[in-house]
Amino acid sequence: DAGVIQSPRHEVTEMGQEVTLRCKPISGHNSLFWYRQTMMRGLELLIYFNNNVPIDDSGMPEDRFSAKMPNASFSTLKIQPSEPRDSAVYFCASSQGTGNTIYFGEGSWLTVV
């Protein structure tokens, strides 16, 4: 299995631009998570889906952030408009069932200048 696949791996964008991060979970996994990692705040859970349905988005920092999961094999995290404080590593992760091991993608390294 290829594992969780994220794109882009690295992105540098200007403040105000729209950013779209993409994720393909491991085949057969029905839970998908988006985390943000920074030095100051560690690994923060932004949102997670179960069977393509958003279950908890309480970690989404503000309305500039949105996430979708149109099918079992694809999810997006969008930031519009982006700000310098959004610079971070964004990890997507997936798991099979509830309360089980989650597997991380390699992350999308976002820099907003």
Next chain:
Amino acid sequence: GENVEQHPSTLSVQEGDSAVIKCTYSDSASNYFPWYKQELGKRPQLIIDIRSNVGEKKDQRIAVTLNKTAKHFSLHITETQPEDSAVYFCAASSGEASKIIFGSGTRLSIRP
């Protein structure tokens, strides 16, 4: 919601000595406790996990203990080696909620 606290934030040990990292959690319904290791520039990767029906679990040089009454769990690494240097994260999950919350991480350095 669940809150996970992790200590210490940094830890330096002599090669060959043991390292212990401790975590506490707030949600008594949490029943799954994984530990992840993250090397510089890499993704977090699971190294060991424990469920609430077990008090201790070992895998070679790594062990995890769980005290449900006190709501704390610990990672023990024995005979530390240079490749153990990394950031370690504890986490807790309530199975029903399927939501895994991470501690703030411990940067472990192994001195040669």
